[in-house]
């Protein structure tokens with residue numbers, strides 16, 4: 001009997017077909033992306049049009065915001081920054097994309113990786129609009145005016161402790177402090193107290209600094225990983241040992257933070273426990289969220305929802321505040337005239353530190369407020385895009401029709417340094433926010449339209465008022481009690497310098513390493529006790 005021999009494909013014969021096939025596919029894809037793609041007509045470097053890898057690299061290095069600014073300077077208000085992504089640098093695009101509830105966009109794929117390791121999406125990363133509306137409703141009471149008022153004494157207490165830690169024991173200038181580090185601990189202590197009701201004292205004691213120090217590296221890691229073209233494949237690996245081995249300390253840190261948050265949730269699992277806590281005066285944000293049912297839909301948070309949300313409040317709440325505080329101190333010590341004006345205003349307004357609290361007097365510190373606004377402009381904590389994806393039906397932005405699935409965004413650092421909205425954008429000028437003979441209401445309104453450190457619209461920061469309160473209270477207490485100056489050997493730390501990288505040359509610019517919350521260092525600052533501080537004690 002003759003048996004028919006069926007040829008078995010060998011590795012080499014498979015490669016004979018696969019390699020040319022892959023080459024043809026790649027060439028066809030490149031040609032399509034450059035010449036036939038719906039975004040083909042928009043300007044941008046060729047490498048951006050071909051693949052998303054340049055964007056990923058920029059996110060990985062922390063330089064993305066600088067690239068966006070440079071690309072807009074070179075190519076104009078609309079730049080194609082990845083095959084499917086457009087960046088806009090106009091106030092009109094900002095309000096079209098992020099402003100109205102009816103805007104035909106939702107949060108992009110990027111968000112689906114950021115905090116999924118904790119088991120659920122938070123109000124920050126939820127991309128589905130209806131689900132987000134429910135979560136936002138759920139969170140709102142924690143951020144209400146009443147809640148702010150109830151929590152203010154707690155914040156003031158932690159801020160006063162912070163000032164006492166920085167205060168030198170003698171009458172001269174004291175030790176130098178790295179204000180990025182100290183602000184990180186302050187931000188963590190405040191959010192730890194508000195969210196979990198825990199007094200970490202990481203400003204004063206080293207024992208809990210590991211947890212505080214893990215927030216930013218974990219966020220920076222997840223920031224660029226979420227831009228991986230195949231991030232969807234990475235998501236299931238995020239909590240595995242393999243990922244810890246590959247990602248190193250930042251992954252381990254992220255996991256430790258997740259475990260801490262879920263431990264706190266476990267401790268409050270029943271509403272009756274929570275009621276007991278509240279009765280005993282423990283009304284932390286987490287306690288407000290446990291066991292609450294959405295009246296309109298009947299939705300109730302799962303354990304994972306609670307864990308992710310509390311983690312999100314630490315990530316989203318602590319670090320942006322800390323970065324902005326360090327930035328404000330950087331700009332004040334580098335701009336003695338502004339420091340002098342803000343200090344005089346605070347000291348003239350308040351006769352003693354107990355008077356420094358929310359209310360009319362604090363609101364009337366207009367120069368202090370202008371310093372905060374100017375810092376938020378220069379050091380927006382999310383310096384690049386908040387990516388939004390166009391939904392079915394497409395949408396018009398700045399007169400351009402964009403089809404569904406296009407990713408769009410306005411990079412904050414670029415628009416905050418756009419001279420069409422901010423004259424001399426690289427100057428620290430709090431005066432630009434105050435009406436005067438040299439600064440009309442109209443030029444302030446133009447600036448305001450492009451100013452969006454907390455984003456705008458339905459997805460804008462829920463902690464905005466809390467963040468302003470924290471910034472005002474901290475700066476007012478610091479300026480009231482202490483004189484501050486750049487440490488004599490401090491120049492160079494925190495600012496730009498030649499050799500630090502393209503766009504990082506300005507010595508008087510606080511350097512940001514792009515992420516959600518940004519990487520930073522310095523300034524190195526010394527403090528001296530102001531007379532009236534001594535009298536008040």
Ligand code: HEM
Pocket residue numbers: 123124125136312313314316317318320321324380381382386453454455458459460461462463464466467
């Ligand atoms: C200076 C301080 C802060 C800045 C500049 C800031 C900035 C932002 C920005 C730009 C967003 C929008 C993110 C996006 O669209 O992807 C956001 C969202 C958010 N922020 Fe803040 N933030 C600050 C402080 C806080 C604080 C203190 C909290 C309190 C927990 C907080 C909680 C949140 C939450 C929960 C979201 C998600 C909101 C939503 O999508 O509904 N942030 N923040």
